[in-house]
Amino acid sequence: MNTGLPADQGNDLTRGFVPFPTDRAEVYRRAGYWTGRPLDSILTEAAATWPDKPAVIDSAQTYTFRELDAAADRVAAGLAALGIRPGDRVLLQLPNSCQFAIALFGLLRAAAVPVMCLPGHRTAELGHFAEVSGAVALIVPDEAGGFDYRDMAGRLAAEHPSLQHVIVDGENGPFVAWSSIRDFDGPAVERAAVDPGLPALLLVSGGTTGLPKLIARTHDDYVYNAVASAQACEMTAEDAYLVALPAGHNFPLACPGMLGSMTVGAPTVFTADPSPENAFALIDKFRITVTGLVNALAKLWAQACEWEPVLPTSLRFVQVGGSRMSPEEARFILERLTPGMSQIFGMAEGMLNFTRPGDPEDVVVHTQGRPMSPHDEMRVVDESGDGVPPGEEGELLVRGPYTLNGYYRDDDANARSFSPDGFYRTGDRVRIFADGPRAGYVEVVGRIKDVIHRGGETVSATDLEDHLHTHPAIYAAAAVALPDEYLGEKICAAVVFRGKPITLAELNAFLDERGASKHARPDVLMPVRSLPTTAVGKVDKKQLVAQLTS
Incomplete structure (x- = not known):
């Protein structure tokens, strides 16, 4: 990978950062989207407005906004005493807990830049993040989910000399104890001024090929992201948000997630166990009203409403995203889990689309929402980069505040990823409805590259998966290409069955009844126990193909 950086310039935060163009930045400021606030001001203002209200809650403890604000100050002082300077990048990989929130705001309060690693990332990904970002420190748990993060941290520190500090929450061994930073009792440090146009944190991309890329989110744009997301979900101080997905991912962090909840004074509850039994108990105990789920988890929760003794009756609004749902799946979730379901189509790179509270069921079921901001710009283009007529399919290109x-x-x-005039090429194939009640709403048709080239025909994997998911014997399915000597690629349906598997002949007879194209029929049917997923919950087709061909 070409970073474009001389070796002696890797420690400068601005090197390799692509800022907003001056003219567009001024438009966003005049519109009131950008307010010049540092990201940690979300907590500062919440502590001033709702000091004694619970801010973050986990199975072990609760912090009020005032207590969380004070804890962030102590961490900032402890990090400064350790040698962390403003602008330093720090890999943050803590599980869903209050400690995650304390560490995040402590880093922001120290004017350091958190790199938001996910629990499933391992040596390859973290080493890549350390190399690209020039990170000077790593914060990890001692153990979580049966994995010893200390062993990994030791290998990373040995292989990447820039990682001068390893901070461990729990039994720390030879490393710095997180408790010594969290409970630091030395002198406070003066808050460093930050440029709101520079990176506040680095998110990681959620692609399924290659190593994840780093996404610099500025103070200006990420404060707006959190505030506007909470407004789109009509959140108030009477709500409570459950973080059931990895907290370092953009979705449960700021869409609206923890940060958006804080902008309205709503508490955030963390869980590392999103099973229906555990999650429903938390929802009942803390009267959770809003959460965000990937599609597979939302479907599991909806199914579990048939047998769980405690039901999530307080939920008023559940965002569901991560991959496209069929209308049948959307209706199933609406009927079984909550009538307040919202489809969300977004990305850590920025652009967010939501269906809103009060949208007609037809819109909620058949679309993936409309843009969050009036200044979101969307283009739909063909393979040559030319715009398509309104309502027709093409690749989505976006830019905005x-x-x-x-x-x-x-x-x-x-x-590869940007047009000459600064539009981000999402790689998603969409149509934007031009008229009727769905006008302005987006339907995600598939991925530009998520196709199978079989015998000269191009088959949409997403379209085939929509058909597969309607079969009553199928719980989950993914369509992938396998190499074939004669066809070039053959179609493989990897299927998780609800009970007794069906045969390939039975499946293709069903697809025939559905009216699916003949060239889109699977050549191979592979029953699997589960579909592998990426760290953010998407089906990892690269890993799936590796499993099927090994």
Whole structure:
């Protein structure tokens, strides 16, 4: 990978960062989207407005906004005493808990830049993040989910000399104890001024090929992201948000997630166990009203409403995203889990689309929402880059007040991913409805590259998966290409069955009844126990193909 950085310039935060163009930045300021606030001001203002209200809650403890604000100050002082300077990048990989929130705001309060690693990331990904970002420290748990993060941290520190500090929450061994930073009792540090146009944190991309890329989100754009998301979900101080997905991911962090909830004074409850039994108990105990789920988890929760003794009756609004739902799946969730379901189509790179509270069921079931901001710009283009007529399919290109202008320190990816006038190429195939009640709403048709080239025909994997998911014997399915000597690629349906598997002949007879194209029929049917997923909950087709061909 070409970072475009001389070796002696890797420690400068601005190197390899692509800022917003001056003219567009001024438009966003005049519109009131950008307010010049540092990201940690979300907590500062919440502590001033709702000091004694619970801010974050987990199975072990609760912090009020005042207590969380004070804890962030102590962490900032402890980090400064350790040698962390403003602008330093720090890999943050803590599980869903109050400690995650304390660490995040402590880093922001120290004017350091958290790199938002996910619990499933391992040595390859973290080493990549350390190399690209020039991170000087790593914060991890001692153990979580049966995995010893200390062993990994030791290998990373040995392989990446820039990682000068390893901070461990729990039994720390030879590393710095997180408790010594969290409970630091030395002198406070003066808050460093930050440029709101520079990165506040680095998110990671959720692609299924190659190593994840780093996404620089500025103070200006990410504050707006959190505030506007909470407004789109009509959140108030009477709500309570459950973080059931990995907290470092953009979705449960700021769409609206923890940060959006804080802007209205709503508490955030963390869980590392999103099983229906555990989650429903938390929802009942804390009267959770809003949460965000990937599609597979939402479907599991909806099914579990048939047998769980405690039901999530307080939920008023559940965002569901991560991959496209069929209308049948959307109706199932609406009927079984909550009538307040919202489809969300977004990305850590920025652009967010929501269906809103009060949208007609037809819109909620058949679309993936409309843009969050009036200044979100969307183009739908064909393979030549030319715009398609309204209502027709093509690749979605976007830019706006919270969409990145370039990946962090990745010139090669930026050359591929952006148009000459700064539109981000999402790689998603969509149509934007031109008229009727769905006008302005987006339907995600599939991925530009999520196709199978079989015998000269191009087959949409997403379209085939929509058909497969309607079969009553199928719980989950993914369509992938396998190499074939004669066809070039053959179609493989990897299927998780609800009970007794059906045969390939039975499946194709069903597809025939559905009216599916003949060239889209699977050549191979592979029953699997589960579908592998990426760290953010999407089906990992690269890993699936590797499993099927090994």
